[in-house]
Amino acid sequence: MSRRHHEDKDLEADRIWFERHVGQELAKLDADSEPSPVRIQDMERFVAEHKRHVKAKLRKELAALWLIAVILFCGMQWVVERSWIWFAAFQSAAAIGGIMGAAAFYAKGLRAWKKR
């Protein structure tokens, strides 16, 4: 008999055992723990409030991003007016950082894909 067949038989035996010893208790738990129904008006309020909260959070994050971009842009303007060498050094460092970040992101994605 193949190993696969053995494993399938083991799984089936486990399923039957679980059903008999634990499954019935879980079914009783389900029957006893039916939550009180949620009114549709309450659910609509819950959804609307959370969507508002998420939108407000996104607006704040966008504002923070713009602020950082403006600060960086002004900073780089200031640097380029004083020294081309420093400007080139900052730009190179940013490019290297960007490439390393992208490589790390790609490697993480690849690991996750291989794990499947």
Add this chain to the structure above:
Amino acid sequence: MQDEEELLKAAIRGDERALSRLLQHHYPFLFQYALKLTMNRHRAEDIAQDTMLKAIENISGFQFRAKFSTWLLTIASRLVIDGARRRERERKWLRKEEAEWTNRGAESRRMKDWPHALQALGELEEQVRIPVLLKYYYGYSQDEIADMLDIPAGTVKSRLHAGVKRLRKELADSE
């Protein structure tokens, strides 16, 4: 309930009423699943609520690769596993063994009136309990569980085997 697929399409487009109806319909199922994961009514309510918040945030990315109920179970399972990991990290960091034992004591006191089978299930770590429930109670395949929990199918298999083995032992000891 109106056709679930139509409601889902509307919810993805941003229809709040459609999403509310979907969540209202699935709430009891979600709560009961969370209760089996946590074995604690208050934590189950928190997990069900957090799951719905995540669903509201991510509904636009729903791709019909699985049923809506499966998607909700996936979110709830990952929330419970992440919570367990966080608690484990905090425990290691704090090294307050006394507090840990107090918490465990409270948990077992809460569970002491439950049937032996559910107590034994509650004793399993979340990473083991979740695949066991999904496979043997909800009927998902090993590959589906691997997808839901984002772990290799081989890991699901070993956790299932270890979980049922421990349950058998616990229940044999208590008889």
